[in-house]
Amino acid sequence: MELFVRRLAAHSDLDAEERDAVLQLPVQLLEVRSNVDFVRLGEQIDHACLVAEGLVGKFGQTEDGRRQIVSVHIPGEMADLSSLMMPQAATALNSLSSTTILRVAHKDLRALGLRYPSIATAFWRSSVLDGAIVAQWLVNVGRRDARARLAHLFCEMAVRYRLLDQSDGRRYTLPMTQEQLGDALGLTSVHVNRTLQHLREEKLLRVERSAVTIMDWKALVRAGEFDTLYLQRPDL
Amino acid sequence: MELFVRRLAAHSDLDAEERDAVLQLPVQLLEVRSNVDFVRLGEQIDHACLVAEGLVGKFGQTEDGRRQIVSVHIPGEMADLSSLMMPQAATALNSLSSTTILRVAHKDLRALGLRYPSIATAFWRSSVLDGAIVAQWLVNVGRRDARARLAHLFCEMAVRYRLLDQSDGRRYTLPMTQEQLGDALGLTSVHVNRTLQHLREEKLLRVERSAVTIMDWKALVRAGEFDTLYLQRPDL
DNA sequence: GGCAACTCCTATCATATGTTAAAGACGGCA
């Protein structure tokens, strides 16, 4: 929860009272093992899901069962704040690894927004920033080849982990399988594997189990044409 | 402007006074010819752009100049309401055809939101719904083949035009070139052309100049695996 | 009314990525 507040405060001004009010939000703990859809397509939602540990993917689905990950959420991020404004889920939430979730009731979030307008604004801004990331992924998937897509994703995740002080920016834990990486990038697991090896041979980065080690940040940024503009963090 | 209010009222409750307040918003008229970037990447924005006539594309860009359209906006839609919360443009705005824009100052929008909280909420919801469309596009581009992508896009636009009463749902004007369609779908203009012909041979739809005629709605929906869930308009 | 600039259409060829399948590696559980 502190991570969530830190994240909000990183892009929106909140005074001590407001930060405290967010911290006081009642939550319900939920532990899910790997690969569980804990929010299903079309479901009517009355609570938002804050990631406390693990990794969550937001999934879109095609009729023949192929899945596309539309966003991933690391600890400290609210995976579906948007559900407040769109209570019928148009997208599923799935645990990419074993994960613990804090469920926050919509009514409490709404009450908080009414009481503290700057919190409402912070939530709104948060939705918008999430949207900017999705838009960037669309560029990535629509216009870049596999190598650039992977490089871009690893750059983005490095910055996002660093934002929450969960990494020094060179090394972080990303518990995704190659299949899941493929789902995020519009690729096959086979092709992800090929390309990952290529990136390793080039000495740009290494992925072992879930540990990502970036060996050449500048080259990786170049390979992924990565620009932090869309993350609104010029400094990182 | 009336169209914009109608759109807001379609998903958020606004009383007469609030609707009126939106209508009173001061605007600045801007006419742009086809293919002009009237908002550039990285620019600092202090106004939002409401489409009055024509068609606007939100573009992401790759270093070698390939472009990806991240969303298109028809008359009555605010193309970059999100700029209120993210004033540095991470995405460009380009006129897909000759277009007229109404510019609305951020400060006026902010003042309106402060004065009428339901308007602030309506804006927030509007951002979230826009985001849901982008997410769906990501699924489309990441996991469907060219035929399905095109079908999906044409279904979506039919519904969106119908929402604003600008079409009977079978026929509408979409002033996009095949190149621009390719930019929206992560395809080449050549392949768009091939696939469009295929769709015509199948008697699903016809596109002449800018006139889209849907010949077999149900088949088109099937081809694009189109489900209105993400548009939050179960009825259309 | 004619030139210039876009679009659209077609054809050929090139290639990145998908498909399928099977064999290792790894890791958790009994």
Place this chain on the structure above:
DNA sequence: TGCCGTCTTTAACATATGATAGGAGTTGCC
């Protein structure tokens, strides 16, 4: 310690889509 399920890695082959280029229509401008 050993087994079983999941994940990774390889290989051979298939195909959707890209690249390039040229011609034929349109459109709009002077």
